[in-house]
Amino acid sequence: IMSAKNIIKSSEEISDVLKKGKKLHSPLLTLFIRETPEHRDPSGRVAFIAAKRLGNAVWRNRSKRVLRAALRTSYVDYSGYDIILMAKKATQEAGSLEVSKEIVRLLTKCIRN
Numbered sequence: 001i002m003s004a005k006n007i008i009k010s011s012e013e014i015s016d017v018l019k020k021g022k023k024l025h026s027p028l029l030t031l032f033i034r035e036t037p038e039h040r041d042p043s044g045r046v047a048f049i050a051a052k053r054l055g056n057a058v059w060r061n062r063s064k065r066v067l068r069a070a071l072r073t074s075y076v077d078y079s080g081y082d083i084i085l086m087a088k089k090a091t092q093e094a095g096s097l098e099v100s101k102e103i104v105r106l107l108t109k110c111i112r113n
Contacts, residue, residue: 008047008082017047017082024106028094029067031106032084044078046071050087063087070099076107083107 008014021034036042048067050060067085073096091099 006043006045008045008084013082014047014049014084017084021082021084022110024109026102026106027088028090028099028102029088029106030086031103032086033078033107033110034082036080036082042080044081044083046078046083046085048085048087050091054087054089055092059092060087063091066091066094066096066099069096070103073097074100074103074107076104076111078107078111081111 008017017032017034021032024031024033036045048064050063052060054060054063064087067087071085085103
């Protein structure tokens with residue numbers, strides 16, 4: 001369940017995941033994943049990014065909405081990990097169900113249950 005405490009907010013923490021995390025690509029999105037450091041809350045945290053170079057604010061906000069809805073419906077347990085979902089050009093045109101399947105596919109590669 002996504003709540004405000006499960007969102008990565010600081011740019012330092014985001015850049016930490018981007019630099020030290022594992023990077024996985026798909027045609028619809030790029031996923032960065034890193035195990036949560038011991039001193040942090042073990043529940044999973046997530047950030048959604050849509051770069052300015054991909055479009056205007058309307059495009060970026062729609063892409064992030066698709067990513068949020070897709071993660072919500074994926075039902076993958078990512079506790080113990082910090083995750084960044086980065087939109088690509090194809091994210092906006094894709095439905096959240098299609099993006100959800102990609103998220104599940106990428107996360108199951110990384111997360112061992």
